[in-house]
Amino acid sequence: LVGREFKREDSIVDIGGVKIGGGQLGVMAGPCAVESREQLLEAATAVKVAGAHFLRGGAFKPRTSPYDFQGLAEKGLKMLAEVGQETGLKVVTEIVDVNAIDMHCEYADVLQVGARNMQNFQLLKVVGKANKPVLLKRGLSATISEWLNAAEYIMAEGNYNVILCERGIRTYETYTRNTLDLGAVAIVKELSHLPVIVDPSHGTGRWQMVRPMARAAIAAGADGLMIEVHPNPEIALCDGKQSLTPSNFNEVMNEVEKFAQLM
Ligand code: PEP
Ligand code: MN
Numbered sequence: 001l002v003g004r005e006f007k008r009e010d011s012i013v014d015i016g017g018v019k020i021g022g023g024q025l026g027v028m029a030g031p032c033a034v035e036s037r038e039q040l041l042e043a044a045t046a047v048k049v050a051g052a053h054f055l056r057g058g059a060f061k062p063r064t065s066p067y068d069f070q071g072l073a074e075k076g077l078k079m080l081a082e083v084g085q086e087t088g089l090k091v092v093t094e095i096v097d098v099n100a101i102d103m104h105c106e107y108a109d110v111l112q113v114g115a116r117n118m119q120n121f122q123l124l125k126v127v128g129k130a131n132k133p134v135l136l137k138r139g140l141s142a143t144i145s146e147w148l149n150a151a152e153y154i155m156a157e158g159n160y161n162v163i164l165c166e167r168g169i170r171t172y173e174t175y176t177r178n179t180l181d182l183g184a185v186a187i188v189k190e191l192s193h194l195p196v197i198v199d200p201s202h203g204t205g206r207w208q209m210v211r212p213m214a215r216a217a218i219a220a221g222a223d224g225l226m227i228e229v230h231p232n233p234e235i236a237l238c239d240g241k242q243s244l245t246p247s248n249f250n251e252v253m254n255e256v257e258k259f260a261q262l263m
Helices: 037-050 074-087 098-107 121-129 144-156 182-191 200-204 207-220 246-262
Strands: 013-015 018-020 026-030 054-056 090-094 110-113 134-137 162-166 196-198 224-228
Touching (some): 018 026, 026 037, 037 246, 121 144, 182 196, 182 207
Parallel strands (some): 110 134
């Protein structure tokens, strides 16, 4: 179902009137984690003004250490839904638990399956049965074929509204958090009709690299971007080093919009 053999033309995923794919760029931006209502509203207002279409933010964070901030759970989801309403942004947030599907469907517009759960087949089946678009991130060490098969799991349950997200992979390089594989974008766009977006924040782990990699992603044929933005990255509870300030994000958006017109 994911392949071009099944469907030749680009799929366009329509999220309540906001479209991604087939030449329509979708930008998802916001903090790594929802920390407070004030933090979320400040980030959301800034990304909306800059031209983003979606508010991202995690309420259930899959952290490497159990002692790191784990997220505000359902309280965070509620804040996302409220702030999304207030700002007119669609909400995308990560689901980590099959049993929490109804709760996520109540608050989110797009269900995110994170890199760590890309091959959580039970979770893929559950989001595949849900009546919400799914953002499927590439696994930390997933091959392109494993990633496309994960999308196939979702589609096999009847949910064809899948957006793929390249977010960098593990390599021998340690200077960057991950190695952003933009070649994968070009290949997947050829193999599959599904929209593909790029996350240069997790893909590099360094805010200084977000802008050039966002530009490169568009040049490689990406259908959109996911970018972490925090009102004050220095005090972020999660991923501050890769988060843009609102003013940096605004510059990235200006550049991306100009760049996209040339494509
Ligand atoms: C995220 O987008 O919040 C996230 C945890 O990213 P990834 O799953 O790509 O590591
Ligand atoms: Mn993050």
